[in-house]
Each structure stands twice: as C-alpha cells, then as structure tokens.
Amino acid sequence: MGYLGRDVEVVSINQAQYLVASCDSCGGIGMKELDAYQISWFVTGKLTTRVALLEVISTGAVPQMLTVAISNEPYPTGDELLKGVNDELKSAGLTTLPMSISTEKNIPTQQTGLGISVIGVAEKDKLRIGTAQPGDDIYCLGFPKVGSELDNPEDPEIVQVKAVQVLLGISSIHDILPIGSKGIRVEADGLAAAVNSRLRLDPARALDLDKSAGPSSCLIFSSRSLSSGVLEQAFSSFPDLPLTRIGKLY
Numbered sequence: 001m002g003y004l005g006r007d008v009e010v011v012s013i014n015q016a017q018y019l020v021a022s023c024d025s026c027g028g029i030g031m032k033e034l035d036a037y038q039i040s041w042f043v044t045g046k047l048t049t050r051v052a053l054l055e056v057i058s059t060g061a062v063p064q065m066l067t068v069a070i071s072n073e074p075y076p077t078g079d080e081l082l083k084g085v086n087d088e089l090k091s092a093g094l095t096t097l098p099m100s101i102s103t104e105k106n107i108p109t110q111q112t113g114l115g116i117s118v119i120g121v122a123e124k125d126k127l128r129i130g131t132a133q134p135g136d137d138i139y140c141l142g143f144p145k146v147g148s149e150l151d152n153p154e155d156p157e158i159v160q161v162k163a164v165q166v167l168l169g170i171s172s173i174h175d176i177l178p179i180g181s182k183g184i185r186v187e188a189d190g191l192a193a194a195v196n197s198r199l200r201l202d203p204a205r206a207l208d209l210d211k212s213a214g215p216s217s218c219l220i221f222s223s224r225s226l227s228s229g230v231l232e233q234a235f236s237s238f239p240d241l242p243l244t245r246i247g248k249l250y
Contacts, residue, residue: 004130005190006177007055016124022055023117024048024215030112032077037147041077044114045084046153047215050161051180052118053092054216058164058176060128061120065098071113078103081114088153092161131174132195132222132249138188139226140244141167142218144179144211156240158217163241166234173223178216185209188220188246197249205246222249 003010008022026048028036049066056063068085070078082101089095142159150158159178167173175195179187184207192199201209235241 004194006059006129007180008059010059010127010129012124013121018061018122018124018127020056020059020061020120020122021117022052023115024051024055025115027113028111030077032072032110032112034110035112039151041080041112042084042087043151043153044112045081046088047084047150048114048116049085049088050153051178051216052116053088053094053161054159054164054178054219056118056120057161057168058128058178058219059120059122060126060168061122063094063097063118063120065100065119067100067117068102069115069117070101070103071115072104072109074103074105077112081112085116088161128168128174128176130194132191132197133174133224134195134197134249136174136222136224136249137226137245138191138199138220138222138247138249140179140184140207140218140220140246141241143242144184144208144213145217146181146212146214150214150217156238157242159219159241163235163238164219166237167221170223170226170230170234172226172230173221176219176221178219179213180216181212181214183210183212184218184220184246191220191222192249195249199247200250201247202245205244207244207246209246220246
C-alpha cells in the first residue's frame with residue numbers, strides 16, 4: 001500500500017522506534033532464454049538489491065535484515081544473482097546484514113525472477129518521511145536512466161547507497177525519495193501533497209521529469225537554505241553525480 005505515498009510500509013514497534021519495510025521485484029531481466037532484456041544476473045541482483053536498500057535507508061531507517069526470493073534454479077542463476085546481491089551489500093557497508101534466501105528447486109524456468117525485501121528500524125525522531133516544509137527547495141540527485149542505459153551499476157551519474165548516507169548526514173535536508181518507474185514529476189508532486197504543499201517547477205531545469213528512472217537511478221530531496229558550498233563539500237567524493245534544482249514547495 002505504501003506509507004504517505006512512499007514505497008515503504010512503516011509500523012510502530014514501541015514508543016521510540018518504527019519498523020520500516022520495502023521490497024523490489026525484477027522479472028524478465030537476465031540471461032535466460034525468454035528474458036525480455038538480456039543482461040548479466042550479477043547486474044540484476046545488484047540493482048534490485050540497491051532499490052530496496054535505498055527505499056529503507058532514505059527514510060532514516062537502519063537495515064536489520066534482507067530476504068532474497070529467486071524464482072529460478074540455485075545454479076547458475078541463483079548463484080549469479082546472489083553475487084550481485086552480496087556485491088551491493090558490500091558497497092553499502094552492510095556485509096554482515098542477515099539474509100534469508102529461497103530458490104526454485106522443483107520447476108524448470110525460462111525467465112529470470114527476483115524479489116528483494118529489506119526490513120529496517122528507524123528512531124521515531126529520525127524518520128525522514130513527511131518532514132518537508134513549504135519554502136523547501138527540491139533537488140534531484142543523479143540522472144533518470146532505464147533499460148540499456150544501466151549496463152554499468154557503477155555509473156557515476158546514478159545514485160548509490162553511499163550518496164544517500166551522505167545526505168542523511170546533512171541536518172538541513174528533510175525528505176529523501178528514490179525515483180523509480182513513475183518518474184521525477186509524479187514523485188515530486190506526491191512529496192509536496194504529503195505535506196499539504198505544491199511544487200513550483202524551476203523553468204531552467206534540464207531534466208526529463210517524466211522519464212522512468214528504472215531501478216532508482218536518481219532521487220529527490222527537500223531542503224531549506226542549503227548552500228552550494230555545503231553541497232560541494234558533501235559530494236566531493238562523487239564529482240560526476242549530477243545535482244539539479246527542480247523547484248520549490250509553496
């Protein structure tokens with residue numbers, strides 16, 4: 001169903017903490033005979049894992065466990081998908097994250113199928129959902145890319161978990177929202193509506209706001225009084241990651 005228009009579910013577990021859960025599925029993308037898009041299972045596993053991690057981490061939650069549902073045989077498909085899953089966890093600094101895995105051992109399959117779920121815990125005073133305010137600027141980090149544009153998971157123009165971890169360290173940043181197939185415009189309008197605001201677009205923006213961003217290749221965030229110096233220092237480790245102001249909440 002989603003929480004305040006987000007692709008996560010949030011449940012109170014005690015007076016101080018929320019449980020935050022997200023999932024992502026990927027079908028017909030891999031190296032099987034009937035896959036619609038042929039790409040290595042490593043890339044499929046890595047990017048699908050990244051989406052679920054980004055959704056949880058961007059809320060301010062800390063991942064506690066992960067599930068991997070593979071609708072294919074353990075070898076070679078399962079093994080290759082898991083190499084991608086584990087590589088993304090390594091990139092995110094989450095190599096010790098507990099993981100539950102299931103594969104299809106009874107029925108031969110002709111298409112790749114993968115589902116990733118991530119469950120995290122957020123302190124209630126640190127949850128970054130619905131924290132945007134009228135007057136906030138809305139920025140996009142990364143470029144919307146999809147399909148054949150995403151052959152390289154290390155593309156410096158797309159968002160990785162490490163970039164979100166940088167954003168979380170900047171106190172003046174409020175909502176952080178990964179963008180997927182709906183595109184930037186739909187998600188930005190939803191972010192605004194969740195805090196009873198509207199989005200005034202910057203006419204000088206140079207992004208396609210309606211293009212699918214595939215497996216969260218970019219994200220948007222809201223911030224008040226964020227200086228260019230702060231951004232330059234924060235993203236000095238990501239010199240090629242595009243940052244675009246797309247508008248303001250009012």
